[in-house]
Amino acid sequence: MTSTDVSTDAEDSGPSGYAAARLRLLTEGTRSGPPRRAALARLTDAWLSGLFAAGAEGARGVSLVAVGGYGRGELSPRSDLDLLLLHDGGDSGAVAALADRVWYPVWDLGLALDHSVRTPAEARRTAADDLKVQLGLLDARHVAGDASLTAGLRTAVLADWRNQASRRLPELQELAAERAERQGELQYLLEPDLKEARGGLRDATILRAVAASWLADAPREGLDDARRRLLDARDALHLATGRATDRLALQEQDQVAAELGLLDADTLLRQVYEAARVIAYAGDVTWREVGRVLRARAVRPRLRALMGGGRPAVERSPLAEGVVEQDGEVVLARAARPDRDPVLPLRAAAAAAQAGLPLSLHAVRRMAAGVRPLPAPWPAEAREQLVTLLGSGRPTVEVWEALEAEGLITRLLPDWERVRCRPQRNAVHVWTVDRHLIETAVRASGFTRRVHRPDLLLVAALLHDIGKGWPGDHSAAGEIIVRDVAARIGFDRADVAVLATLVRHHLLLVETATRRDLEDPATVRAVADAVGSQGTLELLHALTEADALATGPAAWSSWRASLVTDLVARVAAVLAGDAPEEPADAAPTAEQERLALEAVATGSPVLALRAQTEPPAGEPPSGDPEPLGVELLIAVPDQPGVLPAVSGVLATHRLTVRTAELRAIELPDGVEGTVLLLNWRVAAQYGSLPQAARLRADLVRALDGSLDIAGRLAERDAAHPRRRGVVAPPPRVSVHPAASRQATVIEVRAQDAPGLLFRIGRALEDAGVRVRSAHAGTLGANAVDAFYVTGPEGAPLPGEEAVSVARKLEETLRG
CATH class of the missing domain: 3.30.70.260 (ACT domain)
Incomplete structure (x- = not known):
């Protein structure tokens, strides 16, 4: 069915014809994306025009105006209809009757409607008071009625917007920043809001509004395609869910991917992330330009007055060879020749990060268009500039994103393409793989004083998860990749071997410290054999902490830090030649012996709770140390079922077990019986810790079988289904x-x-x-x-x- 056929159906058959034509349009397998959105808008225009014509007999000075997304001709399957009934202030009764003739059929079909009835003057006043209304009117489009009335409003609204740009654009930027803080960054979220998150459709609309102000314009390359991809994803989401939603939930991603003809949900998320990254970067560049223009407007009159009306000179401060600062950005010097200087992108990026300044879009595009590839292996300067960039801390992120937006990163490091925008379906990770790698380098830059080879630490941080773009164990794949990459970057064989070890074993310390018995000599020897040297151990310790801190809040704690530090100390002793002795059964402490004797005397469990605190690794003690948890000591006369009983009681009291040790201890001469001693570290999931007396009472009941732990836990599961x-x-x-x-x-x-x-x-x-x-x-x-x-x-x-x-x-x- 053609768009002409669609319009005819809507006009001839009224609401039922429109509904049928709309359904056919949405279920057509051959038409999707921009053609379907435009066809749906034309179909709706034709239907609403018919409603307007039927209700406007004899009425003059009235028009029906589409605003917002409908005004742009972009209707998704479940989009709201944003409509303005514009009138010249004539017969109010006739206008109200006309509004009813248009609005009620829309509601009767179950379509969401955002509507208003205003004169042009009222519309302008409302826009002056409400920035969202003004943004919607910038996309006003005539649907039916008096076209001159609509044209007059459009002209007036655009003029108002341009005249007030210096005041309204900072307000708009502030609103966008607040929304980003609430909704997060679309390019990293596992369940993103395609419209409201930073880099989403709302930001794309804002960029159109900034361009309409004539004050600044967004980078156009790739922006329309990015916006189209997000709109396509939202169309598929509406069809998959049958709801007007912008939230791409996990359980719907496979269906949305299939609707778009994509391989799987990961492919969908990667496309969404790439689109969001383009929009977010365009927003950063645009808002910088807005700020520059507004600052120049504020300063220029005074400068011209001081210079007698002449043009002020543009200051350019040298930062590095071929790189200067100009007006708060890093640009290329006039004599810079990207076609003859292959190190220039890294030099400019390092200079920008060191200065804490953004790289100019023009500079990045000029380098992307003309720079020669680096030879293999890289010259020493290129390697040094890469390390300087990675070691610059937080400013590295913005500079890296600028290089990546124009494809320079994948030219320097081709293996980066496989991890670029790659989602991590793990709630612990808050970033995509590529952003996590940069965040790890940022964290590692704070540890460079702790290691003898900070360059190896920073490069290992950048590449430790590079194998996640390949099937299988990413650490094993990463080891192979990093050997090749490190050699191309120009490291010698010994350094390449160290980097390969760091990547291969970047999870070794934290996994061993939290999952193995550190008192067991086999544990420590295995780590020492894998690490090989004191220098590598030092680097691995710093990399472990940087990696965990860059993963997310749940991946690191003072408790984990203390375990890793303990393991590192033991491994360092082995590497220094001090072989660990086979552990003998340790004699109980005085407190443990007291608890054991009491347990024998009473014939029942005895327990004690003791808070444990310690400052985070690498930090001096403070007046308010961070709690590592609570040490729970339990002495129980030896009997079956102790482990499930204790762990079950702790679970019913919502206590998380971090470490657990259970052993039989020898009692003093003359005391008969065997006592099991449990030394566990626990933490409350939320709220305060239960009293020791309550834990003991429940433990007694669990051991004698009168407390149904399995039943209690089943009841809790039923109350909180997955x-x-x-x-x-x-x-x-x-x-x-x-x-x-x-x-x-x-x-x-x-x-x-x-x-x-x-x-x-x-x-x-x-x-x-x-x-x-x-x-x-x-x-x-x-x-x-x-x-x-x-x-x-x-x-x-x-x-x-x-x-x-x-x-x-x-x-x-x-x-």
Whole structure:
């Protein structure tokens, strides 16, 4: 059906004809994107024109005006209709009747309508008071009635906008910044708002408004295509959900991707992120230009008066060879020759980041258009300028984005293309892969005084996740890639080997510290063998902290920092030649012995809670140290079911277990019985900690079977069902036979949930194994728990038995 056919249907058949034609248009498989949006606008124009004509018999000086997105002719399937009934102030009764004849059929069809009835003077006054109204009127388009009335309003509104630009544009910028603070950056969100988030459709509309002011204009290259991609995604979202929504929720992304003919949800998000990045960068450049123009307007009259009416000279301050500062931006010197100076982009970027200034759009485009490729390996200056750029702290981000917007980054580092705009479907990560790498370099720049080779630290920070663009283990893939990249950058063989080790093992310290027993010599020796040298260990320690801090708030804490620092100290001792001794069973402390004797005397559990505080790693103690959690000491007469009972009670009291150790202790001579001592560190999920007496009372009931822990946890799960559409990957249980000589290490990876440790403990108890210690860790929605288990006699499990226990545990968790 052609657009002409659509219009005829709407006119001939009234509301029912319009509804039928609209449905056919939205379900056509051959038409989508801009053609469908334009056709839908034409169809709606024809229908509304018919309604207007039928109700406006004898009325003069009235017109129907489309504003906002409808005014631009961009109707998504569930878009609102933004309409203004404009009149010259004549017969108010006739105008009101006409409004009813137009508005009610729209409502009867269930279409969302944003409507108003105003004279041109009223419309201008409202726009003067409400910036959003003024933005909508900038896109005013005549639909029906007196065309001269509409044209007059458009001319007046544009004139008002241009005359008031110096006042209204700063107000508009402030509103955009507030909205970005609320909604976040579209290019990094897992569930972005396509309209309101920074870099979304609202910002694209704002750029059109700035251009209409004639004060400044946005970079046009790629902007229309970026806007079209977001509109296409919103169209598909409306069709997939049947709702007027701009929020691209996780459970709808696969369907939206299929609607657009894309491979999968990741491909969809990457396209959305790329579009948002173009719009956000164009906004940054545009607002800088607006600020420059407004500053110049404020200063120019005074300068001209001081110079007797002559033109003021433009100041240019040298920053580096071929690079100068001009009017708050970094530009190329007049004599700079990008075609003869391949290091110029890195030199200009480093100078800009060091000065804390933005790179001029003109300069970046000039370099992108004419710069020669760097030779391989890079000259020493290029490598030094890259390191300087990476070590400049927070200003690095804006400069890097400017280079990336014009394709210079992928020319310098071709492997960057695979991680560019790549989403990370993990709630712990707040950035895309590429932005996370830059954020890690920014964090690492604060640690350069801690290491002997800051250049290796910064480059490792930039490249540590470069393997995420490839299938398989990203650390293993990254090691291969970084060897090639580091050699091209110009590092020698020894440095390339160090960088490869850092990338291969960038997760080693934090994973070992939080998931393994640091008292076990095998743990420390394994890390020492992987790291190889004191210098590499020093770099890896700094990289670990920078990586975690750049991941998100949930990835690092003083508790994790303390564990990593402890591990690093132990590994450093091994690398220095001090081999760790096989640990003997440590004698109980005085407090532990007191609790154990009380447990024997009473025949029931005894527990104590003690807060633990320590300053963050690398910082001096302060008057208000950060809590690491609470140390929970429990002494229990030896009996079956202790681990599931304790972990279950803690779960019912909403306590998170960070580390857990369970062992039998020897009692003084003359005291009969065996006591299990549990030394755990816990933290409240929210609120305050429960009283020790309440925990003890529930533990007694759990051990004697009168407290139904499984039932309580099931009731809580039923009261808080999982989010619709969120499907967790299945749990995985594995055995690590070489991780310890004293015990068998069983590692559990599963979706974190209340009572998970209880379920694991009960399954291990049913399997007849003894848990020597447990190391619980949570990253976002994922739990990674390691259990050091032995047989009843205290020896590691034979290989086949260990595999059997792991398999049964995995089956239990899946069930």
